[in-house]
Amino acid sequence: MIDSPEHRVVEILKNNSIDIAATLPCDRIKVLLPQISRSIKTIPLTREENGVGICAGAYLGGKRPVMVIQSTGIGNMINALLSLNLTYGIPLPVLVSWRGVYKESIEAQVLSGERMPAILDAAGINLTKIESRDELDKIDPAIRDAFKNERPHVVLISPAVWEGSPGEVPAPLEIIPRVSELNLAAEIKEPVMTRYEAIKVLASTAGEDIILSNLGIPAKELYEIRDRELNFYMMGSMGLVSPIGLGLAMAQKRHVYVIDGDGSLLMNPNALSCIGAYKPGNLSVIAVDNAAYGSTGNQETCTRTQVDLELLAVASGIKNTAKANTEEELKQALLRKANLIHVVVKPVNAACREIPLSAREIKQRFMKAIGS
Ligand SMILES: Cc1ncc(C[n+]2csc(CCOP(=O)(O)OP(=O)(O)O)c2C)c(N)n1
Structure with missing residues (x-):
């Protein structure tokens, strides 16, 4: 969908030469994530903190990574953002599905979402808020800031942005029937x-x-x-x-x-x-x-x-x-x-x-x- 907000985000990422996206899903970005992975090498994560490490390694090796996650995931990343990115000067743009602040149905999202700007502010992490579709262009300077000033920059994107977007969610992948085996006879000897x-x-x-x-x-x-x-x-x-x-x-x-x-x-x-x-x-x-x-x-x-x-x-x-x-x-x-x-x-x-x-x-x- 050429005019969709998802398409616009992918364009901004490509214009900024982003070549790796480390992602962990949120329901509100279920249309965005497959569109990103069609254009940019995507690394699906099992915990957001891991993505901070993978992206740091990718940057050290010459790549331009981005993370795309849910706002609760920032809670899993704070130590790494402070002790790795801010301490060593490692850029990391983070696009965040900002839950808890717009038509939220899950009570457990509310405190984290409402307090996220203050948490980031207290941590000294740069922040851009996007509350409507016509603010999407703010993603571009946020990414530039991260790479130019070698620091993380979090972009909190309200679910209002994606509302009514007509994109499709791919069908779930089938489970692959298989036999798992673990044959390892290993001895832990007394250390020398x-x-x-x-x-x-x-x-x-x-x-x-x-x-x-x-x-x-x-x-x-x-x-x-x-x-x-x-x-x-x-x-x-x-x-x-x-x-x-x-x-x-x-x-x-x-x-x-x-x-x-x-x-x-x-x-x-x-x-x-x-x-x-x-x-x-x-x-x-x-x-x-x-x-x-x-x-x-x-x-x-x-x-x-x-x-x-x-x-x-x-x-x-x-x-x-x-x-x-x-x-x-x-x-x-x-x-x-x-x-x-x-x-x-x-x-x-x-x-x-x-x-x-x-x-x-x-x-x-x-x-x-x-x-x-
Ligand atoms: C999140 C966090 N918790 C605790 C610590 C304190 N800490 C620093 S090094 C370390 C031990 C690391 O142990 P291990 O990975 O087994 O390596 P070793 O020092 O034995 O070589 C701990 C607990 C820390 N730095 N960060």
Whole structure:
């Protein structure tokens, strides 16, 4: 429908060279979403926070992403918008179906929708409100602001905009009958390596490939072992290092090694199902499992007795996995570029100094090194 508001939004996205859309549905944008996915590579999300990570990775790799979500989803993103986008200076335009404020029938939408402008304002996140169809052109300067000033910009779009639009909603896809099997006999042995030793093996194997490190002590260990411009150090956004790795792997050709942790993967296990859905061959997540939140004092996580991270990865659709206990096993798994390597290590933190780089310095030198 040429004159529909949905068509206008897609045009604005295309005019701004948006090449990735990370989306999670809202009933009010059920006509818009398929129209976006017909023109722009679309990544369906399982949680909005994951999309912040994927879009950040895509941007670092040279793409121009956008997110399209429901207003309640902002509640799932606030930490990431602050500790990743605003801290590192990473652009993210977010088009939001603004619920709770116009002909709302679901009581649970109301508080979040009504308070959303104040929440965003308190968080220092730029905001544009669109309350009628003739304001849709405000999306264009909002996207420009995000990329020019390297920050998130949220566009709250009232359901009034889509009212009466004649677009069609595609028929639901059929379920694919299939047999699911999980045959994995994996043994978790007593650890012999520390995380520091495991990172040392990675640093000496990675060549000119990219290494992203999880927040906390692993980042400091990597910095001390081998700082290089192709390292990206997380300082916050727990749970998002693997989604960033996914976005980066999809955006460019170099191999991406991600140092993740058991606590962080368990905080955001849907990162694994998203990786399982896209299976980029140039991504290796190294799940460094010390059975503890090592960086905060080695408090126990449930990998100690209960969850096997390799098994979780396989169940999430990641096929090419490995388990490594020794330096040699880890090296072999890295050389064959397994997509997830479960490394069982001792809960030991090396005494490392703070990384003497600001978040923006880490980002700038990284993007320069990979040519984004
Ligand atoms: C949302 C959030 N909750 C809690 C923390 C505090 N925190 C920082 S690092 C960390 C532990 C991470 O554990 P894990 O992923 O297992 O990695 P390890 O430090 O053991 O290598 C925690 C809980 C945080 N930064 N963000």
